[in-house]
Amino acid sequence: MMPAARIALLGEVCDINPRLPKSHDLQEDSEVGFVPMAAVNETSGTIEQRLTRRFAEVKKGYTPFAEDDVLFAKITPCMENGKAAIARGLAGGRGFGSTEFHVLRAKESVLPEWLYYFVRQQRFRREARRSFTGTAGQQRVPAAFMAGAAILVPALAEQRRMVDVLSCAEGIVRLRREARKKTEQLILAIHADMFGDATANPKSWPVATLGDVLERIDSGKSPRCHDRPKAPDEWGVLRLSALKHAAYNESDHKTLPDKEVPDARCEVRRGDLLLSRKNTLELVGTPAYVWDTQGRILLPDLIFRLCLRPESGVHPLYLWALLTAPAIRRRLRLMASGTAASMLNISKERLRTLPIMVAPHAHQQAFAEHATALHSISLQQQAALANAEATFEALLARIFRP
Structure with a gap:
C-alpha cells in the first residue's frame, strides 16, 4: 500500500540557495556551466544557451548550483513570466549564474522535477508576487517565502x-x-522567396527611403500607470515588451489611471504597423503588424506607428515583413544610438533614411x-x-x- 501524501515546507524538502562546498575540487581553469538570466526561456522552462566559463571567472559575484538543481527567477518581471529550469548538462556537474536566481536542491524525499513543476504553477507565482520586497522595478521574492511555502509530498x-x-x-x-x-516563420519565408534579399535587391526593383513612403511617424505617451491588466471599460498603455519576435501582444500592457485623459490620437488600431524605437540591442527596431485589437489600448512613447502615404504603393504587410528581414534588422541596429549596456534608441530622423526596395x-x-x-x-x-x-x-x- 502506497504511503499517504504529506504536506511539508519547501525548506524541509530541499536546500534553498546552497553554498558551494569547500571540498568542490574545482581548479581555476576548470570549466563550469554558466547560466545568465537570458539563457532561461520562460515559455518552455528550459536553459536554451549552453554556456561555459572558467571557474576563476565566476567564483565570485555569481550564484553557484549543481546538476539537477532547480533555478527559479526571484526578480520581477522574470519571476511572473515563469523563468525556471532544471540545471542539466553542466560542464563538470557545476554551474554558476545570475544572482537573481533562487536555487532549489532536492533532498531524498522529492524529485527535482517535482520541485520544478511546483514552482512553475501560476498559483505559486501569484503567491510569490505578494511576498515581494524591494523598490519598484527591483522587487524580489525573499528566500524566507520560498522556505515557508507549503508543498504536497507524495511517495x-x-x-x-x-x-x-x-x-x-x-x-x-x-x-x-x-x-x-513554424506557421509564423513560413510567412517570412514566403516573403524572402518572393522578393529575395531585402538589401541585395536581386530583382532591381526601385529603392526609396522609409521617409519617402511614410506620411508620418506617430509616437505615444508613457504616463505613470497601474501595473495590472485593464478592465474592458478602462484604457491601457502598451509595455515595450508587447513587441517581440515581429509579433504584437496586446495583453502586455498597463492600465491608465482614471485621472489621466486618454489621447485618442495614440490609440492602437487594426492594421497599424508598429516599431520599437527604444530597446535592447536584440529588440531595438522590432516591427509588429496589428492584425486585430480589442480597443482602448494606447501607444507608449517608446513605440512608433509608421503611417504610410496612400499613394506610396507600399502594402503595410509587405513593409512589416521587409522590416523583419535579418538584413534590414541589422541596418536598424546600426541606426540606433546608445550603448549595448543600456537601451538603444532610433530617432525618427534616422529611421526615415532607411532604404527599402519597393516591389x-x-x-x-x-x-x-x-x-x-x-x-x-x-x-x-x-x-x-x-x-x-x-x-x-x-x-x-x-x-x-x-
Whole structure:
C-alpha cells in the first residue's frame, strides 16, 4: 500500500540557495556551466544557451548550483513570466549564474522535477508576487517565502507517475507552440522567396527611403500607470515588451489611471504597423503588424506607428515583413544610438533614411494574401495552444492541491 501524501515546507524538502562546498575540487581553469538570466526561456522552462566559463571567472559575484538543481527567477518581471529550469548538462556537474536566481536542491524525499513543476504553477507565482520586497522595478521574492511555502509530498513512486503525466501534457503544449511558430516563420519565408534579399535587391526593383513612403511617424505617451491588466471599460498603455519576435501582444500592457485623459490620437488600431524605437540591442527596431485589437489600448512613447502615404504603393504587410528581414534588422541596429549596456534608441530622423526596395504592387498584394491566409491558420493554432496550456495548468493545480 502506497504511503499517504504529506504536506511539508519547501525548506524541509530541499536546500534553498546552497553554498558551494569547500571540498568542490574545482581548479581555476576548470570549466563550469554558466547560466545568465537570458539563457532561461520562460515559455518552455528550459536553459536554451549552453554556456561555459572558467571557474576563476565566476567564483565570485555569481550564484553557484549543481546538476539537477532547480533555478527559479526571484526578480520581477522574470519571476511572473515563469523563468525556471532544471540545471542539466553542466560542464563538470557545476554551474554558476545570475544572482537573481533562487536555487532549489532536492533532498531524498522529492524529485527535482517535482520541485520544478511546483514552482512553475501560476498559483505559486501569484503567491510569490505578494511576498515581494524591494523598490519598484527591483522587487524580489525573499528566500524566507520560498522556505515557508507549503508543498504536497507524495511517495517518490507517485511523484514519478505524476511527473510523467505532467511531462506529457507539457510536451503537447510544446508541440502546439512549435507548430504555431513554424506557421509564423513560413510567412517570412514566403516573403524572402518572393522578393529575395531585402538589401541585395536581386530583382532591381526601385529603392526609396522609409521617409519617402511614410506620411508620418506617430509616437505615444508613457504616463505613470497601474501595473495590472485593464478592465474592458478602462484604457491601457502598451509595455515595450508587447513587441517581440515581429509579433504584437496586446495583453502586455498597463492600465491608465482614471485621472489621466486618454489621447485618442495614440490609440492602437487594426492594421497599424508598429516599431520599437527604444530597446535592447536584440529588440531595438522590432516591427509588429496589428492584425486585430480589442480597443482602448494606447501607444507608449517608446513605440512608433509608421503611417504610410496612400499613394506610396507600399502594402503595410509587405513593409512589416521587409522590416523583419535579418538584413534590414541589422541596418536598424546600426541606426540606433546608445550603448549595448543600456537601451538603444532610433530617432525618427534616422529611421526615415532607411532604404527599402519597393516591389510591384501586384506582388505585394499577392504576398499580403498569403500572409493573411497563414495568419488565419495561426489563429486556429493559437486557440489549440491556449487549450493545451489551460489543460496543463489545470493538471498542475490539481496535482499540487493540498
